[in-house]
Amino acid sequence: MKNLNIFSYLINRFLRVKKIYLSIIGLRRFFIKSPGLTLVGVGPGDPMLLTIAAVNSIKKATLIAYPISSYQTKSMAAEIASSWIKNKKKLELIFPMVKNLDLLSEAWISASHKLAKAVLNGEKVVFLCQGDSSLYATSSYLLIYIKSLYPECPITVIPGINSFSLAAAIGQLPLSLQTETLLISPVPESKFSLENILDECINSERTLVLLKLGSKWEWVRSVLEEKGLLEKTLVAQKLGFSDQQLSKGIDTLSEQISYFSLLIIRPTDFSKYYKK
Numbered sequence: 531m532k533n534l535n536i537f538s539y540l541i542n543r544f545l546r547v548k549k550i551y552l553s554i555i556g557l558r559r560f561f562i563k564s565p566g567l568t569l570v571g572v573g574p575g576d577p578m579l580l581t582i583a584a585v586n587s588i589k590k591a592t593l594i595a596y597p598i599s600s601y602q603t604k605s606m607a608a609e610i611a612s613s614w615i616k617n618k619k620k621l622e623l624i625f626p627m628v629k630n631l632d633l634l635s636e637a638w639i640s641a642s643h644k645l646a647k648a649v650l651n652g653e654k655v656v657f658l659c660q661g662d663s664s665l666y667a668t669s670s671y672l673l674i675y676i677k678s679l680y681p682e683c684p685i686t687v688i689p690g691i692n693s694f695s696l697a698a699a700i701g702q703l704p705l706s707l708q709t710e711t712l713l714i715s716p717v718p719e720s721k722f723s724l725e726n727i728l729d730e731c732i733n734s735e736r737t738l739v740l741l742k743l744g745s746k747w748e749w750v751r752s753v754l755e756e757k758g759l760l761e762k763t764l765v766a767q768k769l770g771f772s773d774q775q776l777s778k779g780i781d782t783l784s785e786q787i788s789y790f791s792l793l794i795i796r797p798t799d800f801s802k803y804y805k806k
Contacts, residue, residue, distance in 0.1 A: 571690020575770020697766035
């Protein structure tokens, strides 16, 4: 009888402890963590350009995820936000630098599973994305896949300053005025395609932003020279970093360009907007 009472006491104590534990877990999940995924744009490179919303989201996160191209490389997005993620739990997600859509899809799906699983386990996850979170961004693919595969997963998107806005600000170059239009595009793969785009921009008072310049500058420069646009081209390199450079196209030689570069080409001047 005595042994039975002791056994009953232990069982009741166990159940009580378990109930308290589950209550704590519930409170931790729903009142402290508020599980969810936030896709955060961290800007082009300068940590000072992170928005207040971005910093606040990072501070509140319990898990920081970010993209890498391989386990031997660093994440530029993580480097930009390094001051705020030092003591955070981290999740590296591999997105290979390839053009094969099947391989990329596998990476997007794998990352989506990992992020959604973390959220469903009660984590408040932030995924860091260089630049803006909705423009040529890895986070956009994650948004598409997670909304499809895990519709119950709460998602928030926080925008970031994009590279060409920073270039325009540093270069003091208005991108578009009044009825003018703006075209944002990766550098075309062929000279013919670029010529067509440039002709359209010249004829329609359209400012052109070309991203992902990389090793294409030599032939792009020759096309701009043929069109008489080198003087009207702003070349921006390594924006947001200590060694950033801005120069006119005519002053930028082929061998001087870095991989992280963009062009802003404005075919028309501002003469019609002011009186002399």
